[in-house]
Amino acid sequence: MEREKLPTMYSLAQSDPEQALIPRAGIPAQDLAQIERIMAELGRMRAVERRIMHSAQSFMKLNETDMRAIRQLISAKHAGQAVTPGLLARHLGVTTASVTKMIDRLVAGGHVVRKAHPTDRRSWQVEVSEETHLAAREQLGRHHAKRFDVALGLSAEDRDVVIRFLAGTSDALQDSLYGVEPEASESGQ
Structure with a gap:
């Protein structure tokens, strides 16, 4: 089985070479490399999720x-x-x-x-x-259950880190969608 490749579009050098969106002065190279890897892994996960969804949609003949x-x-x-x-x-x-x-x-x-x-x-x-419920469980549910296995394999502390990252990312993306400035900026911090 060939794994989904890491997308390169998350490379800061390729996506933001002029540092117009993400100023990087003073950020250690190893920190930047780790952050790029996180972004690439999120992109890879989204790509795999799209493949799973398209497969299920095709099988079930649904949009x-x-x-x-x-x-x-x-x-x-x-x-x-x-x-x-x-x-x-x-x-x-x-x-x-x-x-x-x-x-x-x-x-x-x-x-x-x-x-x-x-x-x-x-x-x-x-x-x-009942037939569609069972088909959805087989086509999607079994894939989504794998996330549970991965989360269960983490320590409680690591799960807290993942929760903070995902919740913070979701909040930041939603705020940017609606033009809301981060709270730190609003309170002058």
Whole structure:
């Protein structure tokens, strides 16, 4: 088996040679090399995740939005929650008309079923079919379970470091998406 190659686009020399985005004066070369490796490994993980997702989509004959809907329906099923078309539309960030068309297509494909809502007689709910639930577990779940194995193999202290890194990265990316300055800048620190 050939491993996914480390992407080179995370090399600071290639991605930011003028240091316009990331000034590097005074940062030791070994620190820069480690940070580049972290970024490259994250890129490699995303590439592997895309390959897994494309493989599952192809096998199940679903698109990305369909797969997101299926994941939400599986999660809701495990939590004992009823999912209405409106809730699904909000989760996916699409219109109720779009979700209705998607549900019609998924029902026709045997991926989901419509049922009467358990508490609201005016509404109905959508559930993932047992066949699609099992296919999703086999096509995606078994891959995602490998993450658990890796995390379990870390010490509690190492998991705390990973949690801080991933949470901090997610926060920083979300802040940059919405133009929010880091808290240290806002408080003058």
